Amino acid sequence: MDVNRRELLRSIAAGAVGTQAVGTAGATGKTGELAFGEYIVSFADEAGYSKALALAASVLDEIDFGDRIGGAMLGRFPEQALRALAKHPAVKYVEENGRMEAIGGSMPWGIERVGARTAHALGETGGSVHVAVVDTGIDSDHPDLQANLGSGKSYIRCLPCGVDNACTETWDDDVGHGTHVAGTIAAVANDRGVVGVAPSVTLHAVKVLNCEGWGFYWDIGRGIKYAARQGWDVVNLSIGGADSSFIRDAVEFAASKGVVLVGAAGNDGPCSDCVTYPAAYPEVIGVSATDSEDGLADFSATGSGVDFAAPGVRVHSTVAGGGYGYYNGTSMACPHVTGAMAVLLAAGHSPASAELALQQTAEDVGLDWLEQGFGLVNVDGALGIEGSLGTPPTAATNQPTRITETAARLAATVTDLGSADSVTVSFEWGVAGTELARTTPRVSVSATETVELSITGLVSGETYEYRAVAEGDGERSTGETRSFTTVVVTPEPPAVTTDLPSDVTATSATLHGTLDAVGTDDAVEVFFLYGPNGNLGQSSERQSLDAATAFAIPVTGLLPDTRYDVVAVASWSDGVVYAWDVHSFGTTR
Template sequence: MLHGIAAGTATTGLAGAATTKRPTRKIVGLRADESFDRARDAADDVYRELDFGSVGKAVAGTFSEKALKGLRKNPKVRYVEDDGTVRALSQTLPWGVDRVDADVLHSNGETGNGADIAILDTGIDDDHPDLQANLGTGKDFTGTGTWDDDNGHGTHCAGIANAINNSQGVVGVSTEATLHSVKVLYSSGSGVFSDVAAGIEYVANQGWDVGSMSLGDSTGSSALQDAVEYARNNGVFLVAAAGNSGPCSDCVGYPAAYPEVMAVSSTNSSDGLSSFSSTGPEVDIAAPGSNVYSTYVGGGYDTLSGTSMACPHVAGAGGQLMANGASNSNARYTLAETAEDIGLGNDEQGAGLLDAKAAVGRKTPP
């Protein structure tokens, strides 16, 4: 059995949600032919008077409960409501996207537009506001009949790789590539080798650019190895999570351990190796994976940790390169050559920490 590689969960919630006290200020709506005096005289304090012409009038202020009771009974009063709180819609720049300088790419107009990134996982939430505009097609290999996410893991990975750069939620490493949901893990977060191999074969047959695999197992499979070789030979840039068996040595899981796949270990916000990250000579590159905030099922957002979260950072950067014409081998070479040495061992960081800005800014080899 293969499993989605993630460890640790924090609070799930909608962006911008906050707990506030019930406002004490009220708005009293009056008929158009009524004087402001009706509400003004009843108020303890008047904050604002609004005249909407033939639509009506309104007075914002504070009122005693006795005054409000009388106003609600008055036929000249159209409504009494809370003077509620509104907030600016904001977008969070996740620390990992910032650390690999993907936000600089966005400022330079690099969006990944034209690349196809397949997320081989539990599916993708097909109506998430931070992903929907980037969604292409998908396929279910688990027998559920839909590639929509019924776990959350795949949606989280999708947002890291390629959430839209808009006024809400989060932003991905790439922002305008096309996301494809290849559902190879059940709602439990686990799956079988043959489904994953079928998903990889499917990605190759579609001619898509990047296959992101935040899944793995401690032992390999001949069918799985055949699939990654087939995909590599057909131009797919394959990226996989190294695994969450740390602290350990020489414990990179499969498919990350196959030479056809770029294996990604995980770092924390201090550029240290994440405590859970698998290590070994197969590690090719490191990327942020501890406490990563991203999209989640139900239109929400969540913070998760794992090499699962590190993997789609590299997938998103690969999408950026391939949108600019790089082949799968070019993309892998360039990501390794431009990685930042953060002082970890070769079996911990591989070539170094992902540097998306440097990778996309460098001309790929012929």
Template sequence: MTNENVSRRTLLKGVGAGVAASALAGQVAGADEGAYIVGVEPDSGLETARRAADSVRKELDFGSIGRAVSGQFSEAALDGLRNNPNVRYVEPNGRMHALSQTTPYGIETVKADLAIDDGETGDGVSVAVLDTGIDAEHETLAANLGEGYATDDAACTTGCGGGPFGGGNDIEECLEEWDDDNDHGTHCAGTVGAADDGVGVLGVAPDVTLHAVKVLQCDGGGTFDDIAEGIVWSADQGHDVQSMSLGADSGSSAVEDAVQYAADQGVVLVAAAGNSGPCTDCVGYPAAYDEVIAVSATDENDDLADFSSTGPEVELAAPGVDTLSTIPRDDYAEFSGTSMACPHVAGAAATLIAAGTNPANVRDELKAAADDIGLPDTDQGAGRLNVAAALDIESNDDDDDDNGDDDPIDSEPMIDSFSVDASGNGPWSSADVDWAVSDDDGALESVTTELLDGSTVLESESSSVSGSSASGTHELRTRDDPDGVRLTVVDEAGNEASETTGY
């Protein structure tokens, strides 16, 4: 649901999360002091570069383009090489990093990651996202996109003004009529089904087929007839689930007719409860219709979002505060709203259908498996979404003996390896930290690396982790003078292990 409560912060652009901002793929960073590459002409300069090096690491031959020598060079040698007419370039021998993927906290909160690990990914199920469109070429959505649709008034445009997101998103061209000219629809689509492809973020159901049904214009608004048209079109295509992060304070007979039509076709309908909170008995439409699963929003601590609408129509709660997902083009951002909660449930519905649940039973199965997080029924409905429980997949913190109690997480996490490659480059001090951690309970939560000056933290980087083992690299840089590096691993119960080494 479009709303003024959106908190937007671009986190990633062009590459996946998990890579430090100073070391995005394709950028030079983390070069060892004195490590350079000297490029020379094809037929001259090679011997000069060799002689200038304190040590040669390797030589590269690019044919008619030229050749290069990498190695250790003194500043005096570099100055001479830069003035040599046969030298084409002198550059630090920096580092590039593999693209990586992050799992947003909402995916972990609703235990969708456990379902994915168990092979339940929504494969073969179609989810229609009725919204502002979906980016037609996003790096982690394109592989999952199916046929899309746009009503005449909502068709993509490159010129837009006004709206809750400040108007259009300034895309330079519309690749399809259903291309996203606002950001909102792409963000919702990523939560439903961003692919598990090692890039960007992970969705609840990473193998679903996503269908953009563009019924909202670039300013985030849409007419009742357009929304009704989109609901009917989707139902006629045989889509299994409709995700509707949209709404109004008052109902519409045309939209209600369309909802009934889709329900009669067996479509599972999910909608955002609304962003009128704090309030009571204020769920918007179409979420308030009987045929639709109304979803309220919670935060990372399972508290109700202060903007979330509540009322007796609420059936499930899901994460909707500072949720990380996709936006055009190959970008990522955090948004807040019940709009962000709704696609978690839509993705869960798709996962259950793919696993063999009759669509007519999906609603009851999701509600029966929801976690009671201690909120009133009007706030959480049956509880906060739990995808793994709905699929009878055992969570690490669930009891095996069915006595209704949770087994405690007893073992502390362990640091299996911890190495630091420290270097200086001009005013900068850098540390490449390679780490591997584990936890016998399979309940890893986070790994944090800190550059220290005594007890003062100069710079830090954290990674969300899960399961029984994880490994990675953190790159830290500071203009201060660190004297140590600390690595800390934490599990879901708050148990932690920490090691510190000299810089």
């Protein structure tokens, strides 16, 4: 295995851009649960294979990576046999069959941030390139992906676990992770949903993770080899786990076939030198995650295995079931680089020259080398077309004002008109955690100034998110996403007082009370509970009042020469309120 690939490439790029090279990865990852009794035995030659075959209690599968790497067997072995195989000179390694996991109509901010919008405008969209997504599968019916879907392969059964997506194909997505990754790579430009970095590539789903988002080494390794044997150009690996000799062999095999492999750095951050595998292997381009302010995402792993940074916070993309969603993770950063490599390959670059072009033009966003590698990937810069279109305007999203239980005023400051004489400013907004699907009217400005727009119809106590959108001269940019919570209205009950009755006879009386406060409701109903000798079991007629005032209600059918108790009551939306004072009166003979 060429363990110096990453170090060598960094040295080459360093000569061009003046960046210090860093050594190879030495990161560790989390160990997953193991398939009971299943082990992988790798052999260098026929003698090793024969020994493994003789000692196996049962053989489940075999794979051949060629003469240089060797082959492997998945099987069940007695403990004594495993010890013997580990010592055999023709056996390369013996390891448990562990597992790896998925690392957790507008153009998404990440696609714009990596410069793909300019590339799209000039026709650089990745046509003729084939990209394999080794993951949970891809939604075969998604309207943003159908046009780009090629063939697929499944190494694990499609069985939806809470995802509303039919398993039309064996490689369909029963989680949503692989579909989100695929959308960032290649969602088509169809005036709906989202657009990917390389919207003209052909996508291939290689399903190796189950409906809980994890898969065994054996299936993942077979999936990587399968993609390489098909001659597909780029493999996206938004998966991660501990170091596996078998996965390393599969990665080395794919690299030997000229396949570009891109992997997610992992979500174990904040941490140092913690890049997960397979991203930490030198043959794999490792990607860390940044936020919309170009800061390192707080969950992103870092270390010498990081080659590039890309957007990974609130990434908007396709999800299983035909919809769209916002995900966070280095899994979401990884496909930005996969798409960038696809665009460069389609433009005529070789895998090596494409990676070098990205290295030499990556944007230094002020992070440490172990956090950003060469920097934030820059598609248009790598293509040599950066700045060939108009300069986009910019607008900063300001804090909201005049927040009530049902309304708020949003604000943004136009900080740069770009190449336009005038720009329009609007806001995209929605309930926090959902798509910012609602938009305000556009306001036209011709100078750097602050724009305020109100939104109404909000729900009390709900949290909303919003961002400014600036458009002009065919260019568009979005500001930082902010949030606010509407005012929570605390219900206030009405207040009543019982007053002395009047017009008392042997069988009737007029009961009196005062509504001291209406409370939160627009109107309340008032009445009396009364009865002889402390038994308040009778109820008077009711009156509806919308303001504080005295009220009187006559009652009849009383018993002569009897003592009655009475209390005023107000009924409101949250129940009833009783007066503190209970009055007594006696009827006449």
